[in-house]
Amino acid sequence: MNKVGKASANEGRQSLYASHVTVYPRSVHGPARNVKWGVLIFCLTVYYVLPWLRWNRGPGRVSQAVLLDLPNRRFYFFNIEFWPQDIYYLTGALILAAVGLFLVTSLAGRVWCGYACPQTVWTDLFMWVERLVEGDRNARMRRDQGPASLDRLWRKAVKHAVWLAVAFWTGGAWIMYFADAPTLTAQFWRGEAGTAAYFFIGLFTFTTYLLAGWAREQVCTYMCPWPRFQASMLDEQSLIVTYQPWRGEPRGHGKRDGAAAAGLGDCIDCLACVHACPTGIDIRDGVQLECINCGLCVDACNETMVKTGQPKWLVTWDTLAGQKARAEGRHEPFRPFRPRTFIYLAAMAAALIVMGTAMATRSQIDLAVQHDRAPLFVRVRDGDIRNGYTVKISNKTQAPAQFELTLRGLPGGAMALAEQSATPSPAQVLAVDADSIGTFRILVFGRPGPQAGGSQAGGSQALDFMLRNLASGERTTYASVFLGPGGNGR
Amino acid sequence: MPSKIEKDALSGRETTGHEWDGLKELNTPLPRWWLYTFGFCCLWALVYIVLLPSIPYGPGYFHGLLGRSSRVRVDADVHAMEAQRAVFMDKIKTTPIEQVKQDPQLLAVATAAGRIAFATNCQPCHGAGGEGQSGYPSLADDTWLWGGKLADIQQTITYGIRSGNDKARASAMPAFGALGVLKPEQIEAVADYVWGDLYGHPAAGADFAKGRAVFAENCVVCHGANGEGNREFGAPPLKSAVHLYGDSREAVVAQIANPRLGVMPSWEKRANNTGLDAATIKSVALYVHALGGGE
Numbered sequence: 001m002n003k004v005g006k007a008s009a010n011e012g013r014q015s016l017y018a019s020h021v022t023v024y025p026r027s028v029h030g031p032a033r034n035v036k037w038g039v040l041i042f043c044l045t046v047y048y049v050l051p052w053l054r055w056n057r058g059p060g061r062v063s064q065a066v067l068l069d070l071p072n073r074r075f076y077f078f079n080i081e082f083w084p085q086d087i088y089y090l091t092g093a094l095i096l097a098a099v100g101l102f103l104v105t106s107l108a109g110r111v112w113c114g115y116a117c118p119q120t121v122w123t124d125l126f127m128w129v130e131r132l133v134e135g136d137r138n139a140r141m142r143r144d145q146g147p148a149s150l151d152r153l154w155r156k157a158v159k160h161a162v163w164l165a166v167a168f169w170t171g172g173a174w175i176m177y178f179a180d181a182p183t184l185t186a187q188f189w190r191g192e193a194g195t196a197a198y199f200f201i202g203l204f205t206f207t208t209y210l211l212a213g214w215a216r217e218q219v220c221t222y223m224c225p226w227p228r229f230q231a232s233m234l235d236e237q238s239l240i241v242t243y244q245p246w247r248g249e250p251r252g253h254g255k256r257d258g259a260a261a262a263g264l265g266d267c268i269d270c271l272a273c274v275h276a277c278p279t280g281i282d283i284r285d286g287v288q289l290e291c292i293n294c295g296l297c298v299d300a301c302n303e304t305m306v307k308t309g310q311p312k313w314l315v316t317w318d319t320l321a322g323q324k325a326r327a328e329g330r331h332e333p334f335r336p337f338r339p340r341t342f343i344y345l346a347a348m349a350a351a352l353i354v355m356g357t358a359m360a361t362r363s364q365i366d367l368a369v370q371h372d373r374a375p376l377f378v379r380v381r382d383g384d385i386r387n388g389y390t391v392k393i394s395n396k397t398q399a400p401a402q403f404e405l406t407l408r409g410l411p412g413g414a415m416a417l418a419e420q421s422a423t424p425s426p427a428q429v430l431a432v433d434a435d436s437i438g439t440f441r442i443l444v445f446g447r448p449g450p451q452a453g454g455s456q457a458g459g460s461q462a463l464d465f466m467l468r469n470l471a472s473g474e475r476t477t478y479a480s481v482f483l484g485p486g487g488n489g490r
Numbered sequence: 491m492p493s494k495i496e497k498d499a500l501s502g503r504e505t506t507g508h509e510w511d512g513l514k515e516l517n518t519p520l521p522r523w524w525l526y527t528f529g530f531c532c533l534w535a536l537v538y539i540v541l542l543p544s545i546p547y548g549p550g551y552f553h554g555l556l557g558r559s560s561r562v563r564v565d566a567d568v569h570a571m572e573a574q575r576a577v578f579m580d581k582i583k584t585t586p587i588e589q590v591k592q593d594p595q596l597l598a599v600a601t602a603a604g605r606i607a608f609a610t611n612c613q614p615c616h617g618a619g620g621e622g623q624s625g626y627p628s629l630a631d632d633t634w635l636w637g638g639k640l641a642d643i644q645q646t647i648t649y650g651i652r653s654g655n656d657k658a659r660a661s662a663m664p665a666f667g668a669l670g671v672l673k674p675e676q677i678e679a680v681a682d683y684v685w686g687d688l689y690g691h692p693a694a695g696a697d698f699a700k701g702r703a704v705f706a707e708n709c710v711v712c713h714g715a716n717g718e719g720n721r722e723f724g725a726p727p728l729k730s731a732v733h734l735y736g737d738s739r740e741a742v743v744a745q746i747a748n749p750r751l752g753v754m755p756s757w758e759k760r761a762n763n764t765g766l767d768a769a770t771i772k773s774v775a776l777y778v779h780a781l782g783g784g785e
Contacts, residue, residue, distance in 0.1 A: 375621030378630045378782060383690070383731035386631070388782060419780050443782055 022144075023217060023280035025127060026137035026272070030299025039115045040124055048169070051176035055079070058398055061435070068178050074435075080359075081435070083396065085366070092355040096348060103344035105233040107336055108317075109240040113226070114294035119219050122170070122212035123278065126163055133159040137275055163213045164205065171204030217279035221290050228289075236320040237335050241293045243273070243284040243315050246327035251284075256308055266314050272304045273297035273315055283315055365403075366394035367467045369478045377483045384445045385484045388418070391440045393467060395432040401469050403430045405442070408464040410482055413446035429470070448484040459486045579603070583769035587640045591776060604777025607770050611757070612778075620781040624736050625752060630781040633732040635724045638785035644775040647766075650756035651724065658756060661723040666708065667747025677746050680704040684746075685739040688717040688728040 053065035067076040075082040187193040248267030301315040325332035372388035414424035418441035432438035463482040508515040542554040615626040622628030649657040666672040683701025712725035719727030
């Protein structure tokens with residue numbers, strides 16, 4: 001923070017603009033780094049491999065395990081298939097994800113930011129490439145600050161080329177979620193894929209390269225809203241990455257055998273934690289907005305502590321309450337079970353139960369009936385009233401099905417399939433293809449009103465359409481209306 | 491004009507030289523990105539002026555080097571669309587109407603084209619859904635004056651009814667009252683019979699014998715012995731719940747005494763380019779057939 005506007009500070013005004021200071025993180029080894037590698041490999045593997053997994057749904061059907069089929073309005077997720085009207089499951093999933101994030105944050109701080117966030121994962125990957133090509137922190141700084149040279153030029157060129165290749169691969173994997181991956185890959189290289197495919201590959205190549213290569217920690221510090229409000233999930237019982245000032249201070253250089261006499265703490269002010277930090281902060285300044293809790297400073301400090309022969313974990317994971325207690329010479333146990341965590345757990349459980357129940361009892365049948373707007377009803381020769389309806393039947397099963405449509409509430413009512421049935425009948429059997437919607441125009445004949453069966457028809461009345469899948473027996477009903485003269489009609 | 495450029499002692503910035511009562515204006519130039527954007531926009535405007543329609547003068551305007559015109563483009567688009575449609579419309583034109591109905595693709599095109607043509611030309615009289623109104627028959631019910639098969643409907647649309655076309659369907663219900671064929675009391679009697687018995691409004695103690703006799707003498711030739719109608723003459727069925735001029739005794743009396751004779755125009759393509767082409771008429775016939783009453 002104190003790198004802000006030193007020049008103008010002399011005039012008594014501090015500039016609100018801070019020019020970017022390039023961060024050169026040093027490579028470290030240790031448990032945090034290992035976990036970070038593990039999460040990185042896992043997340044990237046899932047991201048790149050998932051669209052290539054196959055899933056057998058029967059002949060002629062989509063064979064991709066995870067597919068967002070936008071043109072056909074279907075979302076396939078292994079053995080589950082979502083229709084557009086199932087979009088509220090997405091709401092449930094988002095609620096689960098959000099509350100899960102709250103819970104994890106209240107327990108263990110910003111582990112999402114430090115380990116699993118795509119920005120962190122790809123930035124880490126890009127930094128790894130950078131280190132392979134340009135060397136570690138000191139080599140990179142020396143070369144960047146030195147004169148222009150051929151050595152610097154080719155290293156930069158190779159780095160950016162590899163970055164662009166990774167970014168391209170990232171964008172390429174993204175579009176595979178929206179179309180059959182092997183087909184799309186072949187089409188892509190033959191130049192036959194749609195413009196949307198090329199556009200989104202280009203977009204994600206560009207954004208990945210920009211965000212992971214150039215913007216890096218500035219995304220977390222300036223662009224991302226999460227650091228701004230995650231503090232409200234944290235309390236003094238949440239685990240965070242923290243420097244232990246009661247042990248480290250007063251910091252100072254020098255050999256530690258005589259340090260106790262010199263009144264120095266364990267921190268030898270070697271700046272290893274600062275140099276390892278991917279966001280360029282000093283963890284010893286306390287909890288900061290910029291800190292993504294990745295724990296690389298813990299690894300860096302442990303390396304130093306081992307070298308100086310002092311106990312490890314000067315920088316460690318602890319709670320604010322724990323640190324306060326230690327500074328006072330007490331011990332405060334970590335309390336994962338707090339009202340806050342119980343509330344988050346309860347919210348998650350509620351969302352899970354609602355989602356699970358909805359999912360388990362999801363119907364494979366759907367009926368929608370729309371009454372004709374004009375004419376509302378037609379009188380036919382024998383005195384009956386005829387109403388027209390557009391009937392849509394959703395067959396969500398994976399096989400073609402026969403559905404039986406019947407009427408309830410209209411004594412003597414009969415129906416005909418427009419332009420097809422010769423004579424009206426009380427029931428119609430309608431065939432709908434697998435995984436699709438059948439649309440039928442149904443004409444219902446009847447005499448509404450209390451004098452049903454008489455020659456005088458009276459008003460409109462309720463009419464239920466009942467649908468049954470003849471194979472599975474699954475049923476559904478749609479409440480509609482049968483209109484006649486004298487009522488709300490003419 | 492700036493009189494004197496000087497450096498402001500406090501801020502260290504240049505002044506514009508403007509001074510009012512001792513207050514000097516600091517020179518705060520526009521941001522460079524703004525200037526560049528402005529300059530680029532000016533250049534862009536120049537390019538636009540040269541390439542695209544821009545400067546108006548007296549009788550016309552400068553068309554631009556590219557000669558672009560949205561009016562020309564609309565014309566081209568319309569022609570392109572017509573050419574695209576022609577593929578199907580030509581097929582519909584040459585295919586017999588019954589076969590068009592069997593071909594799902596042609597039927598879809600014809601139904602769409604028929605719906606548009608119906609809304610433009612037929613809806614004012616026959617209603618948005620073909621429900622008709624008094625004097626204009628419903629096309630959605632199962633009652634047809636001249637026949638409800640595809641070919642019948644096609645013929646009616648093409649040549650019309652009493653339209654003046656040589657091939658138009660034509661018939662005339664005699665004006666039994668106006669011509670003095672029937673006396674007023676005979677008309678009352680036959681109306682009692684038609685409305686009470688055939689239309690289905692029996693009243694207690696009603697005696698239809700006289701009316702039935704008049705009916706047998708004057709009406710059965712066209713309307714049939716039991717009022718079943720006759721499509722050859724466009725004579726409507728009277729024993730029915732559907733009535734062109736309304737379900738009232740007054741309407742029956744009026745139609746016997748001095749009948750209205752409805753006219754349906756001929757939609758055949760005429761020399762002055764009015765009317766509809768054969769493919770469109772076929773499409774309208776298919777659309778009307780599907781309104782609910784097609785036979």
